Amino acid sequence: MIITYQFDGNDELCLRFGPDDTLRLLILPPLFDEANRVRHLVVECARALAELGVSSLLPDLPGCNESVRSLDTASLSLWQAALITCSDQLGPVTHVASMRGGALLDGALGDRQRWRLAPVKGGQLLRTMLRTRIASDREAGITSTSEALMETARAQGIELAGNSLSPCMIRELDSAVPSDGSAIRLVRFADDPLDADGRLKGAPLWLRAEPAHNPAMATAMAQDIAAWMRG
Template structure:
């Protein structure tokens, strides 16, 4: 079901699945172009959670998806404020699940229990997008470097991977890292050598060139989330 929440003078959309009564899980997908590649996965995960009897909210952030706000007006702090507004209007929320760059935002609601899949620092996301731009520039016969692009981005903003990012966004993103918390469940993919409390079937869809879906991954994520939320 599509709901709407009011933030900064605009109506932003939010997908809600599951029962209407009781608290919900707030779902935070990856950021920027990575979000486009896993949108289907996230929606199917929310539907699978509904089958477990768990409600979920997946809001559009200002400047993203169907939002009418230009992305170059957004920043990490603005997105966190929008999540507070969303959950106050459409909540309550009892748990938060975030993937990749979404983990940069999951501390907005305080120390709620948090589930994280493959968390990433903001600087890591920036470097990935910069590498893509440098490769694109090279194909166009343009010489560019990460240092020069970052210097420009911090003062004038920049377009990376089709996203128009303001100087504010660049500075906040470069400094952003997943916040610490007392109740964090860390999930990683089965072949990831790093330590984790949960293992998810499949491989990162955000690394693919085009959007894709993996039904087994959606089921795996939903099952782990449901078990975690029920304790």
């Protein structure tokens, strides 16, 4: 079901799945171009959760998807404020599931229990997008460096991987890290050497050049989330 929440004078869209009388999960996908590559996966995970009796919310962030706001006016702090508003208006939200850069935002929702898939620092996302920009410039016969691009980005904003990012977004992203907490379940892929509480089979879809879907992965994510929420 498509519903809305009101933030900063605009109606922002939100997908709602599952029954209304159960624990409610807020889902935070990856950010920027990574979000486009896994949109199908995230939606199918939410549908699988609904079949398991878990309700969830998948909100559009201001400046993303169907939002009327321009992305170049957004920042991480603005997105966090929007999530607080969404939770207040459409909740109660009891749990949060975030993926990759979405974990940079989940701390805004306080001490709610959190499930994270392969969280990443903001600086790492930024460096990945800078490398994509440098490669694109090279193909166009333009010589650019990450240092020069960052100087421009901090002063006047920049377009990276098809995203127009403001100076405020660049500064916040460069220093952002997932927040700490005791009630966090950390999930990674099977070949990831970093510590984790759980593992998923398969390869990260956000690394693909084009959007893709993996039904088995969506089901496995939903099963892990549902088991975690039910303790």
